[in-house]
Amino acid sequence: MSKIKILFVTPSFQSFVKNDINILQEYFKVTINHYPWQNKSLAPYYFILQFFSILKKILSVKYIVVSFGGYWSFWPSVLGKIFSKKVFIILHGTDCASIPEINYGSLRLPILKFICGISYRSAHCLLPVSESLAKTKLDFLPSLKAKNQGFQYHFPNLTTPYITINNGFSPDDWPWGEEINRLPHSFLAVFSNEQYILKGGDLIYKIAAELPESTFFIAGMSKPENMEECPKNLKFLGRLSQQELSHWYRKVTFYFQLSLFEGFGCALCEAMLSGCIPIGSNVNNIPQIIAKNGEILNVKCEKELVDLIKKINLRKDLDDLSMKSRTHILKNYSIMLRKNKLLELLSN
Secondary structure, eight states, X not given: OOOOEEEEEOSOOOHHHHHHHHHHHHHSEEEEEOOOTTOGGGHHHHHHHHHHHHHHHGGGOSEEEEESSSGGGHHHHHHHHHTTOEXXXXXXXXXXXXXXXXXXOGGGSHHHHHHHHHHHHHSSEEEESSGGGTSEEOOSSTTOSOOEESHHHHSTTOOOOBOOOOOOBOTTTSOOOTTSOOOTTEEEEEOOGGGTTTTTHHHHHHHHTTOTTXXXXXXXXXXXXXXXXOOTTEEEEESOOHHHHHXXXXXXXXXXXXXXXXXXXXXXXXXXXXTOEEEEESSTXXXXXXXXXXXXEOSOOHHHHHHHHHHHHTOSOHHHHHHHHHHHHHHHSBHHHHHHHHHHHHHO
């Protein structure tokens, strides 16, 4: 029996996108539609190319799955509706937000918001990776003006149904090993140079000097060129391979997810799966991921974070918390849970 054909559209290939492709390829015949949309000067060219590419293939596929809302989701959604093909758009975060103050969110750009609006209305179903992407309020940064976020807020008349399917993670990719002795009073955060403010890099920089007995590591970025003085206990690890990152997850004791907005929190789940004890901001679904296995910072405040770190450093149950962090992710955010929900949706 031949496999059902699916067209998978994506602008990029992050690990969570690759996971979805691998899941679908196991049960469906998947054709991937990809252009380097990050090259903005060529986006109009790719927009035209994609139209003819989708038009050529659309009659031969049963479903169209789009990862991220954006320019690339317009033709799949519109043509899918015209040719009565079910289109599912997986929403990851930036496609549900508009935060001009920190230069974040696709929906802050009028043309892109217009494109996303048409895509979301034309789709058969939206698949946010977090319930908070439908609607949430950001109170973590008191001065933030754009507090209301989510596709239901930005598109109040949207009637397209949605089903939340959380991202999933494999314990094989992020092992928990007792063979590595964790560094005491050590903290890790993962983000790129472009995400320095969004992910709380400025807050980590400020507290490092106040906690000389602790060591802070930032993976994914190099030291900013404009950072003249860097505390000796703040280390920038640069870009790491998955194997290198896994090593650091198992080497440090705590993990920071101090985001101003967080579509899901993949690095947070990876770190917890590796046994890191999480400290996160009270934003989107971060509190749900952390649950009772770490600490939540309610407001972006240097003093409150320092007090919280001093408090958690004194806890006697850190080894227990480490194991509970891993267990919590295995139970609630496993790759098998996402796989089963995606397959159930497409099978029906």
